[in-house]
Amino acid sequence: MKLKHMYTLLLLVFSLYNTSKGQSYKQTDLGIKTVINSTEIEIQFYGSSTVRILKFPEGDEFEKKSLSVIKKPQKEIFNISEMGKEIILKSKKISVVLNLKNGQVAFKTISGEPLLNEKKYGGKFTDFIDAGDTTYSVSQSYILDENEAIYGLGILQNGKMSQRNQQVQMVQNNTWDFTTFFQSVKGYGLFWDNYSPTTFTDNEASTEFLSEVGDCIDYYFMYGKNADGVVAEMRELTGEVPMFPLWTYGFWQSRERYKTQDEVVGVVEKYRELGVPLDGIIQDWQYWGDNYHWNAMQFLNPGFPEPQKFVDDVHNLNAHLIISIWSSFGPKTSQFKLLQDKGMLMDFQTWPQSGKDVWPPDMNYPSGVQVYDAYHPEAKDIYWEHLNKGLFSLGIDGWWMDSTEPDHLDVKPEDFDNKTYLGSFRKVRNAYPLETVGGVYEHQRKQTSDKRVFILTRSGFAGQQRYGSNVWSGDLGSSWEALRNQIPAGLNFTLTGNPNFNSDIGGFFAGAYNLSYNDGTAAKNPLFQELYVRWLQYGVFTPMMRSHGTDLKREIYYFGEKGEPVYDAIENAIKLRYSLLPFIYSTSWDVTKQQGSFMRALVMDFTDDKKVWDLNDEYMFGKSILVAPVLQAQYTPEKVVKVDKKTGWNKGQEIGENGFPVVDFMPVKSSTVYLPEGADWYDFWTNEKYHGGQEITKETTINTIPFYIKEGSIIPIGPKVQYATEKNWDNLEIRVYEGANGEFSLYEDENDNYNYEKGLYSTISFNWNDAKKTLTIDNRKGDFPGMIKERTFRIVKVAKGKAAGNEVVMSFDKVVKYNGKKVLVKF
Template identity: 65%
Template sequence: MKCIFSLLCLVMVSVMSSQAQIFQKTDWGAKAVINSTGVEVRFYSPSIVRIQKWPAGSDFNKQSLSVTKTPEKTKFSVAQQGDRLLLKSSKMLVTLNLKDGAVSFQDVRGNALLNEKAQGASFTPFNDAGTSTYSVGQEFTLDKDEAIYGLGQQQGGKMSQRNVTLHMVQGNTDDYVPFFVSTKGYGLFWDNYSPTIFEDKPETTLFKSDVGDGIDYYFMVGGSLDGSVACMRDLTGQAPMFPLWTFGFWQSKERYKSQNELVGVVKKYRELGVPLDGIIQDWQYWGNNYLWNAMEFLNTEFPEPKKMVDDIHNMNAHLIISIWSSFGPQTKQYREMQPKGMLLNFGTWPQSGMEAWPPNRDYPSGVQPYDPYNPEARDIYWRYLNKGLFSLGIDGWWMDSTEPDHLDFKPSDFDLKTYLGSFRKVRNAFPLMAVGGVSEHQRGVSSDKRVFILTRSAFAGQQRYGANTWSGDVNSSWQSLRNQIPAGLNFSLSGIPYWNTDIGGFFAGSYNRGWGDGSGAKNPLYQELYVRWLQFGTFTPMMRSHGTDVPREIYNFGKKGEPIFDAIEKSINLRYAMLPYIYSTAWSVTKDQSTMMRALAMDFQDNNVRNINDEYMFGKSILVAPVVHAQYTPETIVKTDENSGWNKGDKKDNKAVAVDFTQSKSAKAYLPAGTSWFDFWTNTKYNGGQEITLATTIDKMPLFVKAGSIIPFGPKVKFATEKKWDDLEIRVYEGANGEFSLYEDENDNYNYEKGIYSTINFKWDDKSKTLTIADRKGTFPGMLAERKFHVVKIAANGNKTEKEVVYKDKKVTVK
């Protein structure tokens, strides 16, 4: 009997031991080997978990280029139920199937969020330029009725990214970020930098990458679209504050050809009294293409660059200048980097040493991109940038071709060696490394001037580098304008909050033909498109006019008193009036991980808004419904790319069109359910949950304010910091309770990171019709000791009630 009992005990111990060996609990989660595949579940926080899979017997140790967060100590439980291993934090339940290795995710209430597909992981042996590795993929199952957003910026015009296939390789007008958020309240970041396919079909959703030693992704539970974006920023870095002047109006074109022309544009704006905060110098200030991106003013048309910068600063404007990710063979940078193997030998822009079009291949430019993955190469890049341009006082960087341009592509180009392996392995992270190199170096030498980078491409985590991404060299067409809205919204939902577009589109040459003076700015076809694009640009994180062929400065479109000039000026003035609102919203982006351009699904539980691709919220209060169809002129179809767009002579002339821009037109807009809305222009109140038709004019697009909103309006100025905010208009839109926090600091340094800033909280109680202005919190040098608030209450019937309030940093109640 004793022997039988001992035998039973031995069998039980053996079974328990074999079961226990199926997985190993770690300090951060658990590991297991299942069907020859290693699997690790690792909590980075209660809301974020990392899933890694790799072929058993191989090593998979990866230092992420995007992720900056290290795992925080997270309380979690581990329990086994048959073939299932359950890991539970305070925010989610992760289930690992110990039989097939599939992982599923639930919230703490047991609601299913996302499931890996059974046998959905794939590892295909791959020879990566002589290194044995894998192509890796993972399939997931999504609910048929959930919407997903993000995945970077594409020009397809879609809002929800369901039923799409994306070939993720960075391009001129497409920026890929392998991260999406779901209306079910979660986000998924596929942490891989090689060319990747994202494919969503009714039966499966797939990420598949060319190169990877293993599968590596992060799942995060945010509870909402906002919350999931906040998790992504927690994982990959927070967005810093931009200087106040970056939120003003910016003028640019391809390109100002002399120092006198550049300075003259700023002078003209000042003479006209039209607000302007910055001007941008595009390429070729360095001279010929063999000196491409020399980061010096070698062009004889710019003889006194320091004086040029000082002249612009003396007019209270700022200068941003074009720099590239490549160098011509006669530059100092090329000659220093080339012997060290720091250049990537593939076709890039420009293709010829001659400026004429088409490129003369008999005289190749020899321009090559540099290797930004190499820390020494990034050091060299900054050393020349600092000496040649930053030392002159230039205020920011226009980092062009950060994807970079990859022309005449050959598959063997991916075999090129970088500091971190093959170019294929790290391809899509090129913009992250290039932008990050400049940002980190500037932060290392100056805390008085905030980093501001305008860049053409982006990757996950780039928000931490003080960069605003623009949508590339898009066409000057109505369809292109329509595409920009969902492009910008999905980009913002990829965790990167700062985005803008070339106002008017980049390639506008077709509007010149048929006009005697060669100026498409006098062509009504282009005038209407430009005005509507500018109105949209007023409500983006950066308001920047730019493009080729058609000059974009306001005075090219006419003069004061004429409909087009006045419409342009009206939008620019509105932008400046909203600066207190915009700057405070920027603070909520930095402090609270908020988003400035907001898809309607972020704020409204209204299924009708999930796929709306032509409206959005700007901040939490303003609904923007741009006019994106021609109302006064016929729409012109323009199709170009980065090659054909430069060809000026192969299109038909436009016919002159007689247009009366003083006529009234109409447009439709959908107002989300769950709140009431006020027409910004007339104060007419509408109930949400309906589509309305309202009158528009060339100087006015549909614009609404959510009931319960509190919006500060600033003084009329010619540049952002011309006047202190000592007499703000505070508009209160009744119909719901509301709050707003007015943020102020020194406008352009990093002292805010040390707590040197102030906030004033406004709270509206709709029932008692009382506005409470709280005690001011915080201080900074130069802050106002006393100010006026001109409070304007907008009632449901459109009537206004106005009161003057003297505020001395102490609580005030206004009834």
């Protein structure tokens, strides 16, 4: 006898019945409900473009509260008609067809063009015992077009752009972050609203989600017409993206790990002394002392004797500090004892396993560290209370929430039987990062609106974009393959609706490049130097530019001195990032206000060019910049074969004084770039113009990352600074790339509070008319405290052959004084 669950409907049911052809259905405020082949089926419109499909065995009762979906269903005007064995529901945007004989659901455009079909009899319920409760494993299969490209699923380290023809086991882990969502090149998206371990399979037969635990089949279909539209629908469904502070878009230095507060402050001082821009530094683990005090959220380590002075010293250098916090607690922390007494800890192997700080773990001394129940409201309260008292009260600027999967080591089936506030851990496993990150965000927002929440975290799930989090791709190995994988990983994550992605620049585990284990010499190893520089150059064009890793020190001064090619390449990449800050911050407003994206798969802007559908090594950054990172080693061997056991290099290579081979980074190399069809493109460095729809060869140096500006673009260039807010944007250079009409909106606000939500911000719109060769700087809209009232714009009309780039002195075409009133600039 099946256990009955209470089922709550969020809709009113009308008494309209139709009994034609022996079938019946009820019309509801949101759609219809019916029973077909002993399966109850509900179709609910959540808007004109989004529809929810809910299925469960006839007679079952249960309560389903989505953790991801926050949109309330809206009463939508729709029409119902019948044609043979089918019921057709039409909103203003989409058509949903239900086969009354077999229960198959199909989705079409309003004009009848097919979008997606369920597979006939593709929904399955299999009896399953979940931690003693009778429930089901659930699956649903779909039929895709043979050559249809799909994107999403999260951060996958598989190097694939289109996610067809594979099977993926979706259980959150260190380097693979899963979101049960994909979108199609046809302009629709599908969110499978289930949080248990799930298998995604795509093959010739079908495309399927199969989840271990589910009281029901529950998914949302959305039609956006294009990728941006689908992203907008997904965010409307699961949450919009708040603004990050301006300083988060500067350069971040980190290491595993700084051992003392003086060491941290010394790094910032050294960057200031060298004149290399820096906005933030990160303190990794063990500032709390030993593993038994894991995540105590207090400075218990003797290396940090004056926590308030530590924070103040960083701030006095005009830098920001974020700090490592975890999803688990050691047995000697006050949090552990309080949570244990309340039954809010889960018992399975997590990091660190040993109380001794050794590798491999010494299991003769188990750490006793346990993960907390982040699904429990009171547990979230306890977490924040200690975080607030121990760290936030000191003025720490943001949170590095590590192991938000959480770490689950030596996995045993019974581990998933752990009880949480919402049922078994198995039932809600994949939503853990959403819940733990959400707890911190919501508590900080309640406490103050003067400081924007910024969370750097290792895992993500659908809806997490609403919680002020930037997800990094985990503890990757330092390799060219890992670097190449980051481009499609970040793009597919973006296409799930979460725009904030970054990776450990240089890769986390770099010990293979050392002369001996963990001696920290790899910064002088040319193999690592080349990889690091190319990863850093890619990092310029990600939402967070952050250097981090273990086995060696990543600060610029360990790579050489000014005037040396590797040092100069690192410095120039960082300075390039800062010159683009006005563009990046304005793009962040587009992300928040217009549901835009930072990293844009080329299919988002050039859908008609089928060559970009599965292109995994280029992307747009914002809507103007085409990024084509150098992803192959050009000066050093990429793979180590027939190596010298000491150096890791081929025998016979000339060896320098430091024990590493001598490499000349000065020769000019080349890289191939595909320019999408549908626009012409300017080489940022030379201003040479190219037609789209062709592959070109770009000359490169160690100091060059190939990137191109789309014709019609307007790019603001910021001042030379040591940190993001050092200088006002009162004398910006505005580059206009002629060849097509274009527009750009420069966004400004107070940089680090939530007053923008009250309308305290300003925008200045620039519009380029290519035929008339005129730039209109429109009336400024909005106001905020500290806003620049009068300013100068230096306007540069970029055409083929004119010098560009950071190292060339440019002559400006026009200098415009602007006081907020409309100005017309003629060329």
